[in-house]
Amino acid sequence: MNATPSPLSPLVHLVDDDEAVRASLALLISTVGLRVQGWSDPQVFLREFPRQDIGAIVLDVRMPGMSGLAVLEALAAQGADQPVIMLTGHGTVDMCRRAFKGGAAEFLEKPVDDEALLEALQNAVRQHVRSRERLSADRVARERYAQLSEREREVAGLIVEGLTNKEIGRALALSPRTVETHRANLFAKLQAESLAQLVRQYAALIAEDGGTP
Structure with a gap:
């Protein structure tokens, strides 16, 4: 059964100078619930396509002008x-190598197999969604990490290294109670x-920052 694309579904940009090809591929792609926007001119596409879109690009190799x-x-x-x-309708090994x-x-070579194209598109869209989710999570993590004081960053670095509160206190010349306060504050921020979530989400960022004194 065909799936009707939702206004919020991923958008596939279809760049091909052949109007008949664009129309037939757009119809095919829409059957799996993906929206399609066709482009006949690759230069206009490069100028105008919205970079923020979640989705994929289907791009013909041979087009006039570019x-x-x-x-x-x-x-x-x-x-x-x-x-x-x-x-492409005229694929070569060199062309394939350059593309990858x-x-x-x-x-994929034309005439393209419907199932192969749809599978490739769905895999590509899933890949893009995961990539954007990782970028979003990284941005949020950086924003939260930026809220930490210098001392809280030092404590976070030592926590990730596996030190206890007492060991952190000795390393930073702080009382255990003060370490516990810094620890609670940084976990909240x-x-x-x-601890597992802290290490999983922030260890790389702490290492990048130089987190330990």
Whole structure:
């Protein structure tokens, strides 16, 4: 049964100068609940497509004015993070190698197999959702970590190293009660409910900051 795309569903940008190809692929892609926006001009696409979209890009290799491989390079240079699936009617080993080296998620030959394209798209969208979730979580973690005082950062670094409150007190010349206060404050600011969560979410950030004195 076909799935009707929701206004909130991921958006697939379909870049191909052939109107008939865009129409048929858009119809196919919409059957799995993904929205589609077609682009006939790759340069207009590069100028105007919204970078914040969750989804993927389906990109034809051979187009007048600008090749799909050149578009792929431009996307990478612009820092676009949407996975790209390349389509071509005249694939070569060198072309395939260049596409993957340029960051393409998949390289499919026309006439493209419907199931292969849909599977590649769904995998690409899932990959993009996970990537954006990681970026969002990292941004939130950095914002929370920025709230810590210098002393709280020192305590956090020693906690991650596995030191007890008494050992942290000796290392920083603090009373155990003061260490406990700093510990409670930093756990509250980082919204960490356990030591395991603190280590999992903040160990890399603490190490990056140099967390220990």
